[in-house]
Amino acid sequence: HLCTLWLAKQHEPTYVELSRLAEEYERLCKDKQNLERSQIAAAVRHAPLLGISATALGILAPVIATLRPSVVLVHQAADVPEATLLAALGPETGQLILVGDRCGAARAADDAGTGWSGARASMFERLLFAGLEYAPLQRQRRMVPSIARLLAPLYPS
The missing domain is CATH 3.40.50.300 (P-loop containing nucleotide triphosphate hydrolases)
Incomplete structure (x- = not known):
């Protein structure tokens, strides 16, 4: 059990960074989708x-x-x-x-x-x-x- 706690503590910064990157990726995907939709709308308006x-x-x-x-x-x-x-x-x-x-x-x-x-x-x-x-x-x-x-x-x- 002590080993598991130690490993979790060692990897905590990595988990925090991974979570931040996942949130940024989600935001960028939404931005990309909105940009594509805006371009389509402008093209056929x-x-x-x-x-x-x-x-x-x-x-x-x-x-x-x-x-x-x-x-x-x-x-x-x-x-x-x-x-x-x-x-x-x-x-x-x-x-x-x-x-x-x-x-x-x-x-x-x-x-x-x-x-x-x-x-x-x-x-x-x-x-x-x-x-x-x-x-x-x-x-x-x-x-x-x-x-x-x-x-x-x-x-x-």
Whole structure:
């Protein structure tokens, strides 16, 4: 027991310094995050349309809320919970364009076993299941054509 006390006393300055450095690291990480968010906000502040992916929306929701965009386009909208989307938008948003996989939205609801995924549902899913009219995209440009042909039967239109 005496040995443990002696070792603790010997290493106390190291523990104090380590604690101070950890706090400084945390502060610097927050400063870096705030700087990055400020740079993003400055870059898109006057854009007439804000386009954002589901992943970026989850990370940058506070930034988007401060920008108050009038038109927002959300890519992968079926992957964004409705609450997350609504928290990022303000009353200034006059138009919301949701781009997503309607077949994926249907699978997500079916996976829940109820035909509806409730609180986890995206606005994209909710609007589709409510029967809102939508316009399917006729062409995509990112997929290798041979793979696109394999998937074509899943997307009849």
